[in-house]
Amino acid sequence: MIKIAPGDAGRGGRCARRPAPSIGARGFTLLELALVMFIMGLMLSLVMPYLGGFRFAKLKSETRRLAGRATYLFDEASGQKVVLRLVFDIDRDGYWVARYDPYSIRLSDTEPVFTPDRGPGAQPVQLPPDVRIRDVTVQGVGTTNKGQAFCQFYPEGYVDATVVHLMDASGNVMTLAVNPLTGEVEIAAGDVAPQKMYAQ
Numbered sequence: 001m002i003k004i005a006p007g008d009a010g011r012g013g014r015c016a017r018r019p020a021p022s023i024g025a026r027g028f029t030l031l032e033l034a035l036v037m038f039i040m041g042l043m044l045s046l047v048m049p050y051l052g053g054f055r056f057a058k059l060k061s062e063t064r065r066l067a068g069r070a071t072y073l074f075d076e077a078s079g080q081k082v083v084l085r086l087v088f089d090i091d092r093d094g095y096w097v098a099r100y101d102p103y104s105i106r107l108s109d110t111e112p113v114f115t116p117d118r119g120p121g122a123q124p125v126q127l128p129p130d131v132r133i134r135d136v137t138v139q140g141v142g143t144t145n146k147g148q149a150f151c152q153f154y155p156e157g158y159v160d161a162t163v164v165h166l167m168d169a170s171g172n173v174m175t176l177a178v179n180p181l182t183g184e185v186e187i188a189a190g191d192v193a194p195q196k197m198y199a200q
Contacts, residue, residue, distance in 0.1 A: 074183030077153035097122035
């Protein structure tokens, strides 16, 4: 037995056809999807070199920031006639400043006591996640790539000869060297050996 809906009775007993899908409801063709993927790939290939440049720019910026801090400490130590210490925390990728405290109780006469400096230019610095301290070389002490290392700025107008290598996530390296006699800071792109930096 066939049942006919009340609306179909006027159509001669025929079943109603479904309406054709509207034009706006159709999907993407394979050609359209391929074209969109091609354009996205092209744009990504054009942008990727600039992303690497941004990373290297951040590395250069952090190297200049460290150079500025070293120059400031050289001037501050000779101007205020104090001993300042730039402490590199290699494991945590940061650095901070300590000041020699001549009035503190010493454990022995050979161990000077340094306390964190609270001056305006001595705030601790934490490097961005994609920039790290690879190693620090202090003349007379050697190269350190873990733990802490430090260089000292003296009131007589000199500093421990120091070379610092900063590195980004892409493996780019910047070398920073502090001249022991003038306090000038030299920055070089690449991995420059401490001996070459001291010779300049």
